[in-house]
Amino acid sequence: MAYQRGRYEEDEGPAYGASASYGAVPDIVQSFVIYLYRHIREKNVYEIHQMYEGSFNKITERMFKQSPWPVVDAIAPFVENDHVFCLLYKELYFRHVFARLTPTLEQRMESWDNYCTLFQIILHGNVNMQLPNQWLWDMVDEFIYQFQSFCQYRAKMKARSEEELKQLRQYDQVWNVYGVLNYLQALIDKSQIYALLDNETARAAFTSADGYDYQGGSNVLKVLGYFSIVGLLRVHILLGDYHGGLKVLEPLDISRPGVFTKVSGCHITTMYYAGFAYLMIRRYVDAIKVFNAVLVYIARTQTYLAQSPQYDQITKKNEQLYALLVTALALSPQNKLVEETVSSQLREKHGDKLQRLQGIGYEVDAIYDELFSFACPKFITPSTPNWDEPPVNFNQDAYRLQLKIFLTDVRQQQRGQQIRSYLKLYTTISVAKLASFVGSDEATVRSHLLTYKHKTHIVDSVDGSIYRTSDLDFYIEGDMIHVAETKSNRRFGDFFVRNIVKFDDVVRDLEGVDIKEVLLYKKEAA
Secondary structure, eight states, X not given: OEEETTEEEOOSOOSSXXXXXXXXXXXXXXXXXXXXXXXXXXXXXXXXXXXXXXXXXXXXXXXXXXXXXXXXXXXXXXXXXXXXXXXXXXXXXXXXXXXXXXXXXXXXXXXXXXHHHHHHHHHHSOOOOOOOHHHHHHHHHHHHHHHHHHHHHHHBGGGSOHHHHHHHHHTTTTTOHHHHHHHHHHHHHHHTHHHHHHSHHHHHHHHHTTTOOTXXXXXXXXXXXXXHHHHHHHHHHHTTOHHHHHHHHGGGOTTSOOGGGGSHXXXXXXXXXXXXXXXXXXXXXXXXXXXXXXXXXXHHTHHHHTTSTTHHHHHHHHHHHHHHHHHHHHHSOXXXXXXXXXXHHHHHHHHHHHHHTTSOSHHHHHHHHHHHXXXXXXXXXXXXXXXXXXXXXXXXXXXXXXXXXXXXXXXXXXXXXXXXXXHTTOSEEEHHHHHHHHTSOHHHHHHHHHHHHHHTEEEOTTTOXXXXXXXXXXXXXXXXXXXXXXXXXXXXXXXXXXHHHHHHHHHHHHHTSOHHHHHHHHHHHO
């Protein structure tokens, strides 16, 4: 191990040190915790971030791929038995267990107790630390992931032993949904982050400083409160409360850069869950805008994201976002809202599906089912089971319910999409003529028209106003349908950008050509 310029760096020395008084802990781990503890005390955010993102993962790959890190009692003597540091170490310890191993029920309960203790100290104590935003976001993200994982674990009752069922029944407050929601809300309230975001000056200062306190204070509570907004959004979506999730997110204003955009995982998570919520409440235009924005961000930062330890998860989320974008575009064809780079990738990945989704029938239902199942969050049933009944698995119940709701809504809109394709050809058309086109009677067509009208108009949850989500509107007067299609200006920007890129490729190819070789080749050919 070496300590140079105030920075810890792992070497290629022996895994275990015989000279240490606590021989069960490898030398490299001893040095890691010692220097991490020192940097936390010194509020050296840069070095903490380097050790958190770099050294921890390197040591894990080298020594703990399939085994846990040393327990907290083994490393405590090296950090003066500091209570808060030990809680932070245990947070890393259990996160590694969940990522690389199969956690036991005891470990799930211990991790819950550790989060409760840590959050209680942050909420009611005097935590004078500066931690990297990445760590604070991962803390909130992992807290919710472990809650989600526990709900799925408990719902697979047939796979649980009698002893496990007994423990689950005895400790029914572990990973309780009310406890999770209360901690996230308490962090938001205690940090007073909503008041800060409502004040434009304070918001700008908070964003420009990336949430850090450069006056010698602590960023932990304030930034945890900020990230808890996204965490609360995620929990609401996992529970199927889409309006509630978007209501929580309103003060963040995801259309503007913020601290959440400085942490890639938080940025992508925020846009994914917000876009999914918009999709489920039929605000398709908003969903398309959100999906397009985050996919453009991923495409532009691909090189940087490839260096992240979470790159595999980001890649999967990218594929899910494209699947959700296809779904939204099929339900509300608004291709003008999608940038060329995203549109070309969309055609490559799902072009065939997008065309097939314009039809009607069981094949279309199957495609929607496939896209939704692949791209949706892992919904949870947070309630405790009925212990007096025989054990049954209910881990898929929440997912099946949301899928049923989604497909029911899609089927109601399918006939409307067919009618829309005919209405786009006319400025006026009789109900009878439209009925002959779709092969139905006039009364049924009127019913479909009203359904389409209803499904393409949304009530804004903020001010109660009603706005249209479709690029086509109409009204019926007597037996005539009057169509008013929204005309949009042609977007010349994408055309020029696309051709500029092609021109740059041609220039680059030409610059790589050796003119002398070309002339020599022509001379020899002659």
